[in-house]
Amino acid sequence: MVRDTGWFKSTRSGAANEGCVEVRITAAETGVRDTKNRAGGALSVRSAVWATFVNDAKDGRYDLSA
Numbered sequence: 001m002v003r004d005t006g007w008f009k010s011t012r013s014g015a016a017n018e019g020c021v022e023v024r025i026t027a028a029e030t031g032v033r034d035t036k037n038r039a040g041g042a043l044s045v046r047s048a049v050w051a052t053f054v055n056d057a058k059d060g061r062y063d064l065s066a
Helices: 035-040 047-058
Strands: 021-025 029-034 043-046
Touching: 021 035, 029 035, 029 047, 043 047
Parallel strands: none
Antiparallel strands: 021 029, 029 043
């Protein structure tokens, strides 16, 4: 069975939030695209790379406010 979530936006993204991205997860890769410019293309990365990015973000490794 092939895993494919279809494109989705985070539940934390409000309707007025203009900085949203959508994500699509399959067994092999994860795609990321701009919600407001869906025809503008998508960034695709291997699923393992995406998982590392998400874990690093949760750990605060990309906190730019410092």
